[in-house]
Amino acid sequence: MKEKPDAILAISDLSMSGIMKVVYSKKIKVPADLGVIGFCENTFSKMYNPSLTTIDPMGLEIGEIATERLFQRIHEKNILEPKTINLSSRLIIRDSTQK
Incomplete structure (x- = not known):
C-alpha cells in the first residue's frame, strides 16, 4: 500500500490469528x-x-439478551x-497500541 494504516481492527479471534x-x-x-486492536x-x-488491546465482545450479555427475546x-x-439494543462495551488497552 502507498499509505500504510496506523492500526488494524480484527473482528474475531480467527481474523486476529x-x-x-x-x-x-x-x-x-x-x-x-x-497498532492492533481485537x-x-x-x-x-x-x-x-x-x-493485544481489545474491545470486550460481551458474548455473555449478548447471549442473555438473545435468550430473553427467544x-x-x-x-x-x-x-x-x-x-435495536445498544450495549456499552469496554476498550481494554494493552501493549499492541500506543498510549
Whole structure:
C-alpha cells in the first residue's frame, strides 16, 4: 500500500490469528509500526506478544439478551417487532497500541 494504516481492527479471534501471522512474518513492529486492536475474547488477547488491546465482545450479555427475546417469542406465540439494543462495551488497552 502507498499509505500504510496506523492500526488494524480484527473482528474475531480467527481474523486476529491471520493478522498476527502476517505481522510476525513481515517483521512489523507492534505498536511502533502498526497498532492492533481485537474484538476478541480476553483469553486470546494475552497469548500474543505484545498483548493485544481489545474491545470486550460481551458474548455473555449478548447471549442473555438473545435468550430473553427467544423466550418472549415462545411465550407470546407471535413474532416480536425488530428491536435495536445498544450495549456499552469496554476498550481494554494493552501493549499492541500506543498510549
